[in-house]
Amino acid sequence: MVNDLEGPFRKTFSPENLSAFSWDKTTSWAEDKAPLTVACLRSMFPPAKKIQKLTVNYSPGNKPRRMTEEEVKQMLDRRISLLLSVPLYTSSLRSCFLQTAFSVEMLRHRCPAKLFTLTNSLGLSQSKTSARIHVRKLAEDHERTVKQWRDEIQTTRTTQYVSEDSKKAAAYTFSWGKVRVPSVSRSESTERGYSFATWVFRFAHQARVNFRNLHGPPIKAVEVSPYSILPSKQTYESIRRRMKMLVMRIIADNLSALKGPRGRVVRHIPHKYSSLMKEQSTTVSLGAVIPNLAEESVSAAFGLKDFLPEFSGTPHHILCCGDVLGTDRNEQSNRTQNKETPNQNAELKFDGLVEAPPEFQNEHLFHEEMIKMLLSEKNENARGTLHHIVSLFHFKTFNNTAKDYFLNIWDFITFVTTAYVTLFAVTACGLDSVDQRPSDFPPQASAQMDWLSDLAHRLLDLVWMPPSQEDIIMAAAAAAAGQSDGDQRKIFPFCYCREEKPGERLVRCCSNLCPGIWFHEGCARARTLSDPDEDWFCGTDCSSDGTYVYCHCKEQRGGQMVQCGLMERCRKHEWYHRACLTAEQQISAQQTPWFCSESCSMGGCGEEDFLLNYTRAVVWEGLNHMARRDAIQEGDGDAMTDFWRTDMVLLWSRTHLQLFNSSHQMITGIEGFYPERVRQDMKWNRVLNLQGTSGGNVSLDLLTELMINEFKGGIEFGKGSFTSQQVEQSSQLAGAEAKHLDRLFFTGGNPLNLSSCLHRLTTSSSCKRTAEVSRFVEEFKKDELFSFKPGRKHPGFEKFIYPQRVRNPKKMGRSVRSLSEELDRRRDKIL
Template identity: 35%
Template sequence: MPLLVAMIQASLPAKLKRAGHNIIEKRLGTILSIIFFTRAPRKYNFVQATLSVELWRQGCTHKLFQTLNRLGITQGLQTARAHVDNIAADHDNCLVQWKTSVESSDNRNHKKAVRRVSQTGDEGYGVCWDNVQINPHCKHQGKDKKAEFLLWALSFACNNRVPTLHLMDTTTIPACQLIPCIIPQHHDYAELKNLMVYLTMKILMQHLPVMDPMKRHVPRRKHQYSTEMCNKSEVVNLGVLEANPASTAGVIQIMQHLHAYVPEPNGQVLPILCSGDGLSVERMVHAKRARVNGESKMHRLQGLVETPQEFHKEILLLQDTVNMLYSGSSIASRGSLAHMKVFYNHRSMSTDVKQNVQHAWDLIEFTTEAYVTMFAKTILNLDTISDVPANFPSTGRMEEKVEYLRRLAEQIVDFCWLAPKKEDIRKVNASAKSSAIFPEESYGFCCCDEEKEEPMIQCCSYQCPFSWYHLACVGLDEAPTDDWFCCDDCEVDGTYIYCRCHKRKGGEMIQCALKDACRNQEWYHKSCLSDNTFPEVWYCCDECALETEHDDYVLNYTKALMWRGLNHLARRFAVRHGEGETMKSHWKMDLLEFWSSRHHKYLNIAQQFLTGVSGFLSERLRHDMTWNRVANVHGKEGANIGMDLLNEFLNNEFKDMLLRSRGRYTPKQVQRCAQMSGAFGKQIDRLITDGGLGDLVQGNGSKTRHANKKDVLDFVKEFQKDLLFVYHPGRYHRGFEEYAYSTGIKSPDLLGRKLRKTAEVMDMWKNITD
């Protein structure tokens, strides 16, 4: 044997290396495996068996199996199927072990508490499912035989990376009391603004050479579970269930199948999360209500707690953006979304986002980065983006440079900031307090919730929930001349209604010449302004300076595009980094958009989700629903995705594998394809790669990033004369004449009544099941 190995090794070039891997050792092992397989095929067949399973997954023909088997490279097709059946037979062993671990880790009554006693993988888990639609090709069609499609359900389980079994499983709050908790407040928009500033800083460091050295010095965003979110998720594919998810009976069958994996420590059902897209969540709610008369929690399907996911919500919001900002008639209007699509060759992007999500995302991401970079160049008065700004602290400390970058990013975000008015949110809250069918129109100001013909005074705290008060309601006869605060909390919170920074700090301030009619913040700290020259009549912006009745509809479009784009970037960043609290905050803001865009299904789903994580569900489930709602299939930082997106990947892989079966959709073949897709198939791919049979090199997106950076540079050069960020009244993009983007809440009183009614229904069903 040593002589044989030495002879074969000597016949190969000793210095052959590629991509850091020794190809000689891999090929030597392959040659020896063929020799061993030829000598004793029943004993030495690991390499051939692995290759056979991989070829079966790729749908290779019987003739190819036969040919390669005779060459000693693989085993036969029947043997490959036997290997697949043996592997698939134990596909859920890992999940069964998780269930056993959870059940054995608790010895107390779960009505009181659930505890975690070890660190051996008993942190818990959740399941996810979605429908699978297969369109089989009908060879012979006629009046009585037409093409049909198969509708099944694919499911998987995923471990919890954030432990929650030590948290309480009782103490819940009625949904009607939680309505104020599901409506976005000032701190939600403050957090969104901070995230937008952080993302804007990253864009500027990417595209402005003078900002590039700061990449290592800008602190990364971290949260309490940042380390756990970098861990790789364990995914167990549960196969395909041939039940129709479009019917209530089919969904009940699916949930019964998944309920078998719900842990029951001490005979008590321990509910787990069951994730899905918006439609799946809605059907799960209907299925559980249809089984409300079941004799036990298992029969009532109460072991599965439905929760919506992030990917399909992202598609819905992207579609809203495309509907709002894309028009074919504006294709010749420079700077519009339609023009950018053609000018930068994003031809694959269509107005139907769900058919090409990635292409729509690429266009929105590129346009947002291009607009941010162009705006920075404009306000810094640079000839090219390679120039150094006149007021840049080139000789200063790195902390001063980072602060300069932050202030620049804040100025960019302030330019396009279009958050809803505080009084609209107040109206929603006030209307939701009453259970009357037709209450009077709610009032968005003052703590009295009443509209009176009395003088009012404004609290100078930017975080004040009411903002304006009647003088009589706060015990004043007349308004004071100095800054006034409604309470001690507002007086000490450090925020200010004036200036871009909204911070209470010393220093001289200057007022816009339009005073109360100013389109922005009216009063500004001089230290917060980039311009150091202040004439006797000073205007804060071009819009105020021109004082015209006409509007600049191109500028309105520009602000809307940047606002929508930064919102999309912020939501995807939160998902990628597993920022549970941030995702929850985004759902609150999206609830208002679902209402304004008439997405009533997602409005109900958003309210159910937010009510659950706010106190309607137990502490353990709230923590699960907040932090264990994403998966990380690569185990890298910033690589988390929604459970529904992971299901889409498994779904597509399963359908591709099944289509290679050439129409033989037998139950056995369906389960083989379902159970061999996903994580196990990827392990086979890696095994073959490392075993010496070729490298499957995966791209890291560097080429795409380089092309995007090049296009952003081209945009800055090409469109610098279009003055997209300078106020010019009367101009517009074709298809967007008189365009004005508003984030105001439509019919806030009606929204408040709708939220109240849904909350009452949730409480009713909970009282029935409890």
């Protein structure tokens, strides 16, 4: 074994060998080389069945349990390999892979030099000095890797128009996260007796989708149409389709009788780069620096200038994601909640770096908004409210301003949404429990999927509450009119003429995706030469898109229509295809007046069911979060961009102006303000997949946050001050190296490790508390949370109505125009 130069113990300590090391392969190698020695070692351990009876608890807060057969095998492989490594290391210091890994792990956790001396004397580790040398070599390898990427781009630039080789040059992105670190210099005036310095942990990530062959020129921001910046009807319909797929997954997973659809429901929504987004991302640490904001550019301030490609003094644009301000994100969280954050330093040029918006910060802000809107201390005992669910199902308490608990918040949102959707399915099918088979569930496989799709459609029809499209069109019209014109004349966003004509009747285009919606009757007759009193379409695009503004099917199916008795005051769709009604509805539709729903038949006087409004809001918000997370996990750049478009409206209405500005810059850039290559990078290369699995992507800023969380935890748990050398060592071991080291030394996986967090984050449509979903249904199935009962309300939400109107849409449009003009003025600093 000592003489085997290719043996696992003789491997050099490198990122590649660390990720490839396997305990069971090491044991198998040893059995091939010295079968009797390994057999003797195995005989010294108790039988596997006896070990399996031992109770273990790998993570705090979980109940002790017995070891699985796989865990017993892994433990024996680990201990046998460790026993073999000591004599091999004693025989030859070159057989030191495990000793090196162990010493680097101890250095990572800031173990004292005395412990290094002790374990080194036992043959378990190397000295502390050797560990530091290996960490330094890792850092040099990382820098060499990124500079190699840089050189590939620079050397292929001259052939980029005539050779396929230019496409092979590695594209990459940067990210960083800030940590406020106590230093060793004492100061009586600072907190805890230490002075503090803000360090930046920097990372580089190789792009999986390479757009090096794209060279389209940019355009001015004011030339980008505001109708392409703000969300359209098509945007919301795309999100609705994703939500429907999520609802189908939830119902199939939680109604135990639906075994057929469970295996056929789509688990991963495909897009044009799906295969590339399954690949494992390459991430390397570039160490930590204290940023020098006195520099002229961001790349110089954060020590990234040497890693940027240049051509004749002109930098090659690289995507970056990180806080450029001089404050840490945790310090900003309170200001974010106050709805105003300080403006970015306009004097600092990006000079080769292109700023990507903070996807996770934006996502988590909406988590907090949901909790703040729907969780009240006043309704702990109100059945079905979020506060009641937290108490009833013993969820870990969380502070709705603390990012440290975002995983608990996400688990809670996933559970609540899953439980409510399952409750709707049980209620709508008239079931007694999740184990009962629906009476109308068809036996044919194709019909089963149609049945499931129809059930999901009915839920979305009930909870669908996007912002008013008329308000969004008003904002787009105000932006298109220009700031100065918008102040001087009244803006009318509808019709071909875009002019207000008092007293003239407006007619609606019957396409569900029509961008104009309303038209003057006279203009409609003159333009289309057709009668607007019939099914009328404003143009050939709308008449041929196959959609229909009426009926819950939203399709041009033709045939006889039935009108709800409330007519234009109908709470749903007013007109319905008779063929789209259920058998029961078709019978009742023979009577006059006929009402399409309980809310129309019982709410004709205008009285609201505020409890149902609350239920709908919970499901609507939850599905929004799950659909957004699903788009991120799949790396679907088009869907992620659609969510940023819809976010613009919500960020404006909820006065989160800094993120509103960021979303405007990103979408305007994608629509033409950025060069073509940067546009595509911004759309598709803002996610990473360290697991290398389908649906395993996370956003750049979230992964950065997770990679430095362990170091932050060391500070929070009072481990004292840090020298510059210790901070640099910690940053060099952050990310992939930390993940692989924990895989080596934790039997059940480190519960605080990157891998565990990623697993929790990338299981969006499968709730981990399946038994409690069934309990939720049993608890609330008699509360009629999805039925319309006028006058009901929750304490603390007496007159709850989910806000759908856009706050001051004309002012929003003028702000969009102003931001576009500002982008044009600052183009040299942004690009």
